[in-house]
Amino acid sequence: MKLIDGKATAQTIREELKTEVAALKDRLGRAPGLAVVLVGEDPASQVYVRNKIKACEDTGIVSKAFRPEASVSQAELEDLVRRLNADPELDGILVQLPLPRGLDSQRILDLIDPAKDVDGFHPVSMGRLTLGLPGLRPCTPAGVMELLRRYDIPTKGKKAVVVGRSNIVGKPMALLLAQPGVDATVTLCHSRTRDLAAECRQADILVAAIGKANFITADMIKDGAVVIDVGMNRTEKGLAGDCDFHAMKDKVAAITPVPGGVGPMTIAMLMVNTLAACRRRMGLES
Ligand SMILES: Nc1nc(=O)c2c([nH]1)NC[C@@H]1CN(c3ccc(C(=O)N[C@@H](CCC(=O)O)C(=O)O)cc3)C=[N+]21
Numbered sequence: 001m002k003l004i005d006g007k008a009t010a011q012t013i014r015e016e017l018k019t020e021v022a023a024l025k026d027r028l029g030r031a032p033g034l035a036v037v038l039v040g041e042d043p044a045s046q047v048y049v050r051n052k053i054k055a056c057e058d059t060g061i062v063s064k065a066f067r068p069e070a071s072v073s074q075a076e077l078e079d080l081v082r083r084l085n086a087d088p089e090l091d092g093i094l095v096q097l098p099l100p101r102g103l104d105s106q107r108i109l110d111l112i113d114p115a116k117d118v119d120g121f122h123p124v125s126m127g128r129l130t131l132g133l134p135g136l137r138p139c140t141p142a143g144v145m146e147l148l149r150r151y152d153i154p155t156k157g158k159k160a161v162v163v164g165r166s167n168i169v170g171k172p173m174a175l176l177l178a179q180p181g182v183d184a185t186v187t188l189c190h191s192r193t194r195d196l197a198a199e200c201r202q203a204d205i206l207v208a209a210i211g212k213a214n215f216i217t218a219d220m221i222k223d224g225a226v227v228i229d230v231g232m233n234r235t236e237k238g239l240a241g242d243c244d245f246h247a248m249k250d251k252v253a254a255i256t257p258v259p260g261g262v263g264p265m266t267i268a269m270l271m272v273n274t275l276a277a278c279r280r281r282m283g284l285e286s
């Protein structure tokens with residue numbers, strides 16, 4: 001078994017970005033800027049947002065945090081997004097999800113300027129991904145693709161099974177794996193899939209994005225498969241992935257741990273997207 005070390009890979013990417021951010025700053029007279037919006041006090045969200053701000057500091061990206069109270073109205077939050085859209089020094093806008101009850105997150109996401117959509121959740125970003133056009137890709141699936149590339153995991157003609165059909169992971173993940181040049185044959189499974197175990201056993205590459213601790217068991221994995229665990233489940237024993245890592249580790253060719261796998265890559269790709277959005281907005285390429 002080869003351990004796919006997302007934490008180390010994310011660190012490498014962050015080092016690479018440092019140089020690029022510094023060069024861009026010289027050229028533009030300002031660093032790329034990211035707005036991070038956290039509504040309310042959800043403790044898990046606070047940790048994630050802190051990590052994102054730390055990653056910005058690390059790479060030289062300027063972060064601006066906005067912390068409206070959970071009681072903020074839909075109209076007030078929409079006004080904030082409009083102000084962030086209009087701020088020329090902000091290249092990316094991230095509104096941490098989930099939003100507190102009563103707020104319509106899709107309406108907020110739809111309002112973000114697609115040029116600043118570093119989460120890749122806007123319908124324009126999703127549409128561009130679907131059509132195979134250049135654009136900002138959702139960070140978690142983009143991070144998985146980066147791990148596959150950097151670990152030289154072959155995808156062409158391989159069977160990839162994605163479990164979970166969410167808009168932020170499963171759906172874009174399936175599209176990225178099927179895109180020309182990657183060329184996996186993709187099966188997208190979900191809660192209504194009949195005989196999920198049989199589908200999973202076909203996988204050369206299995207991506208688990210379900211949100212249930214240890215849901216994918218060793219008997220569901222083909223010998224020599226590559227397992228990517230996107231799960232981030234808080235249990236009494238601490239953070240757990242969607243896959244039973246210990247039971248399957250001797251059976252797989254390679255596997256991502258939780259923590260230390262996909263999670264840190266998500267944050268690294270947010271930095272990559274912010275840099276890309278900055279370049280693009282400033283007319284510097286693609
Ligand atoms: N607009 C928006 N964009 C997001 O990208 C977004 C979001 N909302 N809401 C919540 C989810 C979750 N997410 C994670 C990112 C990094 C780790 C991460 O770095 N995890 C560490 C462990 C962190 C820990 O110990 O809790 C690891 O896996 O090693 C986890 C989760 C981004 N999300």
Ligand SMILES: [Mg+2]
Pocket residue numbers: 140232266
């Ligand atoms: Mg995630």
